[in-house]
Amino acid sequence: MKVFLTVLALAVASASAFETVVRPKDIPKVPRVEGRITNGYPAEEGKAPYTVGLGFSGGWWCGGSIISNEWILTAAHCIGGDSVTVYFGATWRTNAQYTHWVGSGNFISHDSADIALIRIPHVDFWHMVNKVELPSYNDRYNDYNEWWAVACGWGGTYDGSPLPDYMQCVDLQIIHNSECVQYYGSGTVGDNIVCVRVVDGKGTCGGDSGGPLVTHDGAKLVGVTNWVSGAGCQAGHPAGFQRVTYHLDWIRDRTGIAYY
Template identity: 45%
Template sequence: MKLLLVFALALATTSADLLSRNVVHQRDLTFTPLIDGRITNGKDAVEGQFPYQVGASFSSSKGSWWCGGSIIDNEWVVTAAHCTSGATSVTLYFGGVVRTSPELKVTVSSSNFIQHSSYNSITIRNDISLIKIPSLSFNKNINKVNLPKKASSYSTYAGDVAIASGWGLISDSATAVHSKLQYTPLEVITNAECSAVFGKLLVYSSTICVATPAGTSTCQGDSGGPLVYGNDLIGITSYGSSAGCESGSPAAFTRVTSYLDWISANAGI
C-alpha cells in the first residue's frame, strides 16, 4: 500500500500503452497493482497448522508496516523485497495463530536483510528478500517449509491448488490487519491468463498467479507471505489489483522456483 502512489506515477511514464487501454472487456482490463496482500474470505488457522508462517512488523523513520514471511531454515526467513525496501528493522513473530501472541518474537536490523539486488519497485520484478535470524529451535508450532526441488523449475503448477496464509485484512472494507491467522486454497492459473489482466510488463516467467473466485484472495497485510503446494513453498505474496482484493482479479506471487539458485547463493540452502 505504501508504494501504490509511487508505482502508479512511475507506471504512467513507463507504459503509456498500458494506461491508454479502455476498461471495456475483461481481457483488456489493466489494473495498477496493489503492492500488499491479505486473505479475504479465508478460514481461521489452528495452532501448528502453518508452523512456517512468520508475521513481520517492519519499521523505518517514515513509519511501519505489516508483512508476512516463511521460515525456510532455522536461520533464514524469506519475504518480499517490497516489504524490506526502506525498512531499518523488523520484528518477526513465530509460532502463533493470534497475531499479538506469538510463541517467539525476534527483532533484527536491516543489516540482516538480503534484498534482491535487481528488485525493481516499478515493474515489481525480483520481489524477494532473505532475512538472517538467530538460530531457531523447531517444534510443532515453529518449523520450516520446504523449498521446491530443482526439477520443479519446469513445472508451471497451473491447475494445482495451493494454500496462501496470513494476518492481512479480511475484506475490502476492513481497516486493520486481522487478529487471527487466515488461510485459503487458491488455484494456480497460467501466466498468459494473468498477463491478460495485469499486462506483459508486470507478469514474467518468475511470476506465479492464482485465481480469486468469490472474492477469496490475498491482499494488504499478507505481502511476503507463503503460497504452499503440498509441502513446498512455490510463491511469495507480491501484488494484486487496485480494483480490490474481492474484485475477482488474479493475485500475483514471486515464483520461488525461479530463485532457487539465488537463495542457495545467499543463504546456502
Template identity: 40%
Template sequence: MKFLVVFTLLFATAYASPVLFQRQLEVPVLADELGGRITNGQTASEGQFPYQVGLSLKFSALSSDWCGGSLIGSQWVLTAAHCTDGAQSVTVYLGATVRTSPEVQITVSSSNIIIHSGWNPNTLKNDISLIRISAVTYSSRIQPVSLPAISSSYSNYVGATAVASGWGLISDSATSVTSNLQYAYVPVVPNSVCSNVYGSSFVTSSNICISTTGGISTCSSDSGGPLVDTASGIQIGLTSFGAADGCTKGYPAAFTRVTSYLDWIKSNTGISH
C-alpha cells in the first residue's frame, strides 16, 4: 500500500495521528500528518554522497513511487518499510547526482525485499527494510556508508549535526521530485521534541529526531534516505515521518534510529561494524 507522509507540525491541544510521507510517513502534529523531502537545502556535487541510492518502486501497472535509500554493502540497500511495503519490484539507482542519470541501475523483484517483521503502518514502528541487489562494483560515485559499531551502548547523538540527502520535494508547493540531489545539515534534538508534537505512541526510543529551523527539512519522496553524522560519517537514521501540514513549517522530523536495528541488519545481511 502507498503512504503519504509530509513533515508538518500544527499547534494544537491534542496529539495528531501520524501518517506516512508519500513514500514517507505523515504524522499529524497534535492534529496533522507527516511527510519527507529536502526543503531549503543545497544541491549536491557529483560523488558528494556516494552512498545515496534512489528507488523507483512499482506497485502495479499504473502505480509507482520514489524513495531514497543508502548503500550499506555491495549487495544491500537500507531504506524504510513504508517505502517498500506492497512493492512488486524496485529499480535501484546508484551513483546518481542527476536523478535520471545513475552510474548503475538494477531492478529486482519483491522477493529481494526484506521488511522488518515488526513493521506496523498504524503506529509507524520498525520502519525499516532491506533490498538485496546484484553485487555492485565500487567507484568514486558508488561507496557504502558506514554503520555504527555493534556495542552495548550508543550515543543518542543529541547536539550532533547530521546531513540528510535525497531527491524529494524541495518545497511544499512542489508537485514532483527534483532532478538534482539535495542535501541539508540538520541538528539532532532530544526525542521529546518530536513526541511533544506527534505523541509518545508514535515517537519511541527507536526513532531519532531533528529540528527543522528555517524550514530546512526532509520531505515527501526523501523517505528511506540516509541521515549521517557529519563528525563520524556514520549513518544514524533513515527518513521516516514528519508533519502532514508541510515540510517547511518548522515542525521536527522523525527518523528510524539505526542503532536500534544493527542486530537485525547483521542477521539478514551479515554486515556489522
C-alpha cells in the first residue's frame, strides 16, 4: 500500500453525527499485497473477464474494469507511481492470461471525483478477457435503487484473513442515496456516489479500490469501488462507489466511448 489509513472528513455541521469512511486501498499496510472481497464466493474461470488487477510501481494493488480495447476504468486514489502492470484474465491473481506494463503518461484522473482512466495497449477480446459495457445515456438518471449487482476482486475473505489469491465475487444490493446519507452525511454521499448494503459482512475491502460493480440485469458497469465504513469492512454499513452514470460525459470526452 502507498499510504496508511486515510479517513475522509465529512462536510457536515456535526461531524460526530456521521461515520467516517476509508478508501479500501488505504487500509493499514500489511507485509503482502492486499485485495479483498469479504464473505464472497470463488469466481469460476471467466466469471468477470472485464476485471483486471492493477499492480502499481509504488507497491499497492487495485482493481479496474476493461471498458474498451484500449481503456481501463478505475479509482483516482489508485493512480500514482511511475507505472502499472495490468493483469488480464486472471482468476488466480498472479497467473494472468497476459500482462501489460503501462507508464504514468497513460493515466487520466478526474479533477474532482475519485475516478480515473488508464490507456492500455490494444487488447483482443475472448471469453477470458472482455469489456463490460457502460450504462447508456438513456439510463443516466437511473438510480438503480434495489438493483442487484456483482463486485469481484482478489484476496482475503474476511477482515484479517490470510490472503488467498483466487478471485472472489460478491452479490450486493444497491440502495437509495437517502439511506446511505443517514450513515455518512451528504458531504460524503453526493450525486456522484452509489451505495450498496453490506449484509452478513459481504462487501468490498482492502485492495478492491477501483474495481467494478456490475448489474445482474444487463451486465452494465454502474460503480467504481471507492470507500467502505471506517468501522470496518464487515461492520454491516454501506459501501460507496463512484456512480458511472454521473461520469458518462467525462468518459466519452476522453475516450470516445458512449452508448446511446
